[in-house]
Amino acid sequence: DQQVKQNSPSLSVQEGRISILNCDYTNSMFDYFLWYKKYPAEGPTFLISISSIKDKNEDGRFTVFLNKSAKHLSLHIVPSQPGDSAVYFCAASHPNSGYALNFGKGTSLLVTP
Amino acid sequence: DVKVTQSSRYLVKRTGEKVFLECVQDMDHENMFWYRQDPGLGLRLIYFSYDVKMKEKGDIPEGYSVSREKKERFSLILESASTNQTSMYLCASSFFGAGGGEKLFFGSGTQLSVL
Incomplete structure (x- = not known):
């Protein structure tokens, strides 16, 4: 049962524009959310996170928004750059998850020049 | 920087073989994952x-x-490899982040092909 869902397998955006990656979750116990970025043949790397007590967290070009009532979060990348082309995974954890993260299936972002 | 090292980037094995995937982390993390x-x-x-x-x-x-067996090392064992275990295997270690929640650090992955 997929508790973290990324319903868009792929997204294509022009360089300089905004990329918006979406993530939905079903478990109301989740209290911490993370985004990971993965290039081919490499392990995922941590990008940005947000606690459930916040609704926004910003780090440079990356901003994550959390809407708890809708059980929805989104990652905004502004401006998008070709080097941002990668697979982005949304992940979530809750206090009883035994330290493990639940991951979505990923969204492949392509930023075109 | 946290370093999570997986022993092999690419591995090719035969069906029925016993396979060991090794992972070592150097940050004294309690938690490790496959x-x-x-x-x-x-x-x-x-x-x-x-x-x-x-x-x-x-x-x-x-x-x-x-x-x-040791804090820094976490091994994954495929007792009798099968073709449906062909996959990218990722090891990770974690600590509880300052902002709350577990923050995982991943190795580069092992692409295993079972023929």
Whole structure:
């Protein structure tokens, strides 16, 4: 049962524009959310996170928004750059998850020049 | 910088072979994990360990076992490899982040092909 869902397998955006990656979750116990970025043949790397007590967290070009009532979060990348082309995974954890993260299936972002 | 090292980048094995995937982390993290990544399925948790000699099943433990004899080392064992275990295997370690929640650090992955 997929508790973290990324319903868009792929997204294509022009360089300089905004990329918006979406993530939905079903478990109301989740209290911490993370985004990971993965290039081919490499392990995922941590990008940005947000606690459930916040609704926004910003780090440079990356901003994550959390809407708890809708059980929805989104990652905004502004401006998008070709080097941002990668697979982005949304992940979530809750206090009883035994330290493990639940991951979505990923969204492949392509930023075109 | 945290370093999580997986012993092999690419591995080719035959059906029925016993396969060992090794992972070492250098940050004294308590928690270590094994995930597999398959196209269209994302990252799925196989096993994790929160202390030496401790292990917990993840979402897809069937056909796998693990060993954690030392804090820095976490091994994934395929007792009898099968073709449906062809996948990218990712090891991770974690600490509890300052902002709350577990923050995982991943190795570069091992692409295993079972023929």
